[in-house]
Structure formats: structure tokens, C-alpha cells
Amino acid sequence: MKPTIHKVDPNGDTLLILRNPNAPFAGDATVWPDALPKYRSDRLKRNERELELIAQAEHPTPDGPREVHFQLSSKHLTLTSEYFRALVANRWKEASSSCGFAYTVTAEDWDEAALLMVMNIIHCQTSEIPQDIDSEMVAKMTVIVDYYQCTKAISFYVDIWMRSFDSRELSCGGYKRKLLLRLFISQLFFNADDFQRCTQVIIRESRGPMHSLGLPFPQNLIGDLYL
Numbered sequence: 001m002k003p004t005i006h007k008v009d010p011n012g013d014t015l016l017i018l019r020n021p022n023a024p025f026a027g028d029a030t031v032w033p034d035a036l037p038k039y040r041s042d043r044l045k046r047n048e049r050e051l052e053l054i055a056q057a058e059h060p061t062p063d064g065p066r067e068v069h070f071q072l073s074s075k076h077l078t079l080t081s082e083y084f085r086a087l088v089a090n091r092w093k094e095a096s097s098s099c100g101f102a103y104t105v106t107a108e109d110w111d112e113a114a115l116l117m118v119m120n121i122i123h124c125q126t127s128e129i130p131q132d133i134d135s136e137m138v139a140k141m142t143v144i145v146d147y148y149q150c151t152k153a154i155s156f157y158v159d160i161w162m163r164s165f166d167s168r169e170l171s172c173g174g175y176k177r178k179l180l181l182r183l184f185i186s187q188l189f190f191n192a193d194d195f196q197r198c199t200q201v202i203i204r205e206s207r208g209p210m211h212s213l214g215l216p217f218p219q220n221l222i223g224d225l226y227l
Contacts, residue, residue, distance in 0.1 A: 001065070006116055008116070008119045008120060009123050015069060015105070016106075017067055017106045018106075019108040020109050021068045025111065026214060070116070071101075074088075080122045080152070081150040082150070083150070087105075110144055121157060122154075135178060135182055138185055139182075139185055141154070142188055143215065151189065162185065162186075162194060177211075179202070182198050183202070184213075
């Protein structure tokens with residue numbers, strides 16, 4: 001199977017290979033049976049994706065599983081990302097050269113659209129970045145930003161997106177998956193208002209350890225909200 005190719009920088013010297021793109025994200029909405037109808041729709045899509053991944057594993061195509069390739073600039077990556085600066089400091093020990101690129105880096109499971117938006121912002125290719133993005137997509141981007149340690153590079157855009165989030169998710173949504181996504185976003189990007197409103201709901205309504213949904217929450221935060 002030929003990979004999908006995103007030439008974020010057509011002259012870029014770095015190839016990022018994303019394997020197993022669009023893996024199921026942040027748990028299952030069935031944790032909250034009274035989830036909104038949209039969650040039920042999302043759950044069905046995730047279940048379909050899980051079946052697709054299982055089918056790929058059991059019956060791989062002759063050319064192997066799908067990959068997504070991103071042509072990137074090492075200069076832009078190292079200017080914005082602590083992760084890639086660390087690679088440089090270690091002489092790119094986690095990367096190797098191939099396919100005519102100076103550097104090759106691999107990743108897996110990220111959402112393809114989320115990774116593309118992060119990389120477009122890092123490379124100052126922002127003309128196609130939408131003004132409104134829902135909290136699900138921003139959470140997918142936040143996981144990527146947390147991993148590559150490039151918070152400052154996209155914090156301006158996250159501030160704009162958070163202003164358009166549905167306030168009802170926090171005011172009357174209760175302790176649900178969407179609230180935890182909002183909490184994850186707000187703690188990384190230091191949005192005090194969202195963070196306070198999310199934690200108030202969790203403290204008021206939780207009856208045990210805070211759900212993490214598999215997201216990389218700081219352990220001290222989970223401990224503080226463990227009632």
C-alpha cells in the first residue's frame with residue numbers, strides 16, 4: 001500500500017513516518033452511559049476503526065499496513081520542539097536517514113489530521129488552519145504537542161479555538177469524557193478558567209480516582225483529584 005504523503009515543507013530534509021494512523025483515541029464514551037448522542041456516533045466510528053485495525057492485523061495487505069509520510073524541515077522542528085532539539089543534542093540517535101532525506105523519524109497512532117495541523121503550524125503554513133475546531137480534535141493535537149514538547153508553537157491557536165468551545169459542555173455536561181478532554185487541554189495550555197470549571201465538576205461528582213482515558217495527565221493532578 002502506497003503511503004499518503006504530506007509535503008508540509010516541499011524542500012524539507014526530514015521524513016516523519018506515521019504508522020497505524022488514526023488509532024482509537026482517549027478511551028470509550030461508554031464510560032458514561034448518558035453521553036450525548038454525538039458521543040454514541042463517535043463510539044460507533046471508533047468501533048468501526050477498531051475492527052478495521054484488527055482486520056489489517058489478521059489479513060495484512062501485500063504491501064503492509066498503511067503509513068502516512070510527512071516531509072518536514074529539521075530547522076523548523078528544532079526551533080519549536082524540545083523533543084527534536086534533544087535529538088539534535090544526541091546526534092539524532094533516534095533517527096536515521098533514508099529515501100534521500102537527511103533524517104527519518106517514526107511515530108505511531110497519532111490522528112493524521114491532528115498531526116498535519118500541528119506540523120503546518122510549526123512550519124508557518126497556517127493559511128489552511130480553521131478558526132473553529134472542536135475539543136475532540138484539539139485534544140488529539142494536545143497529545144501530540146505534549147509528546148513533542150512544542151506547546152509555545154501552537155498556544156496562540158489553541159487560545160482561539162477554546163473560545164469557540166461549547167460552554168454547555170462544562171456548565172451542564174456533568175462528569176463526562178468531553179470534560180476530561182477539556183481538562184487535558186486546559187492544564188497543558190494554562191487556561192485557568194476552563195481548568196477551574198473542569199476540576200470543580202470532577203471534585204463535585206466523582207466517586208473515586210479521576211478517569212485518565214489513557215491521556216498523559218500529570219500524576220500529581222490525578223492524585224489531587226482523587227477523592
